[in-house]
Amino acid sequence: MRVLVTGGAGYIGSVVAAQLIEAGHEVVVLDDLSTGHRDAVPEGAAFVEGSLREHAADVLAGGIDAVLHFAAKSVVPESVAHPELYWGGNVGASLALLEAMRATGVRRIVFSSTAAVYGEPEQVPIPEDAPVRPTNPYGASKAAIDAALTEHARMHGIGAVSLRYFNVAGAYGRYGERHTTETHLIPIVLQVALGRRESVSVYGSDYPTPDGSCVRDYIHVADLAEAHLLALEHCVPGRHRIHNLGNGTGFSVRQVIDVCREVTGHPIPAVQADRRPGDPATLVASSARAKDELGWVPRRPKLRGIVADAWAFHTDAAPVGGGA
Numbered sequence: 636m637r638v639l640v641t642g643g644a645g646y647i648g649s650v651v652a653a654q655l656i657e658a659g660h661e662v663v664v665l666d667d668l669s670t671g672h673r674d675a676v677p678e679g680a681a682f683v684e685g686s687l688r689e690h691a692a693d694v695l696a697g698g699i700d701a702v703l704h705f706a707a708k709s710v711v712p713e714s715v716a717h718p719e720l721y722w723g724g725n726v727g728a729s730l731a732l733l734e735a736m737r738a739t740g741v742r743r744i745v746f747s748s749t750a751a752v753y754g755e756p757e758q759v760p761i762p763e764d765a766p767v768r769p770t771n772p773y774g775a776s777k778a779a780i781d782a783a784l785t786e787h788a789r790m791h792g793i794g795a796v797s798l799r800y801f802n803v804a805g806a807y808g809r810y811g812e813r814h815t816t817e818t819h820l821i822p823i824v825l826q827v828a829l830g831r832r833e834s835v836s837v838y839g840s841d842y843p844t845p846d847g848s849c850v851r852d853y854i855h856v857a858d859l860a861e862a863h864l865l866a867l868e869h870c871v872p873g874r875h876r877i878h879n880l881g882n883g884t885g886f887s888v889r890q891v892i893d894v895c896r897e898v899t900g901h902p903i904p905a906v907q908a909d910r911r912p913g914d915p916a917t918l919v920a921s922s923a924r925a926k927d928e929l930g931w932v933p934r935r936p937k938l939r940g941i942v943a944d945a946w947a948f949h950t951d952a953a954p955v956g957g958g959a
Contacts, residue, residue, distance in 0.1 A: 637661040638867070639694055639741075641687060641732065642705030643680065644671030646814075647747065650807040651703055651860045653677040658864060665694055666706065675810060687728040692735035701743035701867055702736065704729065707777075710818055711751070714773035725776035730783060737791050743870035744784070745863050748797040750852075750879060750920050752778040755913070760921035763799075763877050770913050785875045794870030798862060798925075800880040801918055805855040805941040811948030812856075821853070821942060824892055825949050828901035835903065837888050839910035842917075848888035850917040852881040855935035855944070865929040878929060881920035882936040890938065898942045 638655055642648040643664030648671070655662050662680040665687070676682045683694055687706060695702075707725045708714070714721045729746075736744065751774035752767045769775040784795040804821045806812070817823055826832045840847040862880050869876070886894075889905075896903050925931045935941065 636700045636867075637663070637698055639663050639665060639699045639702045640680075640705065641665050641691070641702065642671065642707065642747075644668060644673060644675045644682075645705055646810075646812045647803060647856060647859060648703075648705035649675040649677060649810045650856050651705070651863050652680050653807065653810055654857075654860045654864055656680060663694060663697075663699065665690060670708075670814070672813070677810075688731045691732045692738065695735050695739040695741050699739070699741050701745070701870065702732070702741060703745045703747075703863055703867065704732065705747045707747070709773060710816065711771050711773050712818070714771050714776070718772035721772045721776040726779045726783075729780045733783060733787050733793075736793065737787070742793050742872055743867065744793060744795050745866045745870065746780060746784060746795065746797045748781055748799045748877070749774060749777045750799045750801045750918065752781065752799065755915045756918065759917050760881065760919045761879060762921045763879055763924055781877065788873055788875040792873045794872045795875040796866040796870055797875070797877045798866060798880055799877065799920065800854055800859060801852040801920060802854065803856050803859055804853050805857065805935070805944040806948035807857045807860065807944075809948075809951070811945065820851070820888065820891055821895070821945055822949070824895040824903060825899065825946055827903045828895065828899040828946075829949060833904065834906045835892060836906050836908040837892070838908050838914060840907055844887055844916055846887050846889045849914055850885040850887045850919065852885050852919045853891075853938060853941055854880055854882050854933060855941050858882075858933040858935050861934075862925060862929065862931045865931050869929055876928065878925040879920040879922055880925055880931070881922045882933050883922065884936070885917055885919040886938050891942075894938050894942050895946075898939065898946050
């Protein structure tokens with residue numbers, strides 16, 4: 636199969652592209668390198684530097700069987716400060732991609748969505764039929780794209796699968812996470828161990844959780860990538876399916892810091908801070924549907940293994956990894 640990976644120079648996209656090549660697929664990566672890195676594009680993949688609006692149609696016309704769509708802006712605080720970037724850069728660009736797919740007859744797409752579409756959940760673990768109530772423009776933009784996929788499946792017969800997940804971490808060999816502005820907990824904690832930060836902040840100490848800090852779902856990037864390959868085989872014409880992806884349990888902020896201390900051997904100072912507005916106590920996704928329909932089960936669910944792989948990547952002398 637010849638597959639287009641949008642955002643394939645980013646963190647998750649590069650891992651998925653690598654696994655696709657390993658599985659024998661032909662891969663074309665389209666990325667504007669606004670957050671990704673050229674050296675994150677796997678060897679063996681064709682690379683087109685450009686935007687979805689300007690280049691997707693030409694790439695698809697060259698002969699593509701399916702699309703895995705990762706290209707997006709994904710920083711929540713930025714989305715609050717500059718929502719126009721997310722409506723244009725995420726929704727507008729995705730609509731351009733879908734129109735290019737319609738025009739070129741490409742009928743399969745797997746979309747990198749987010750569990751942020753649920754906002755503050757009414758129940759945990761969160762099922763796919765939970766109300767969609769995003770609390771920021773980032774989550775809202777992903778929810779809008781999910782809605783567009785449903786309509787394109789109905790009107791134009793495409794087969795679409797959206798995968799919703801929270802916190803992705805770890806690394807896949809030489810492919811790992813590196814952002815210009817880091818907002819994810821595990822890389823931030825590891826930056827303290829690397830001497831790039833003095834401490835890590837723990838926002839809130841009185842949540843109704845075992846240790847008072849927020850609990851979040853963490854999934855290994857390699858497990859996540861495997862789910863995308865499985866989803867690719869389950870794109871049914873005229874149908875849009877949504878699957879949550881999680882590791883089956885949640886880990887608190889303090890648990891993450893403790894495991895990072897264990898893995899790195901660094902004391903990692905933690906500073907207590909006030910709660911951040913809108914932070915729910917616990918966010919964990921139910922993956923029952925993905926298990927039943929895709930046959931997907933996370934094979935690397937242990938937090939220590941996730942952190943150890945991330946640490947190995949960050950301490951490598953010549954890291955390769957994406958930004959998104």
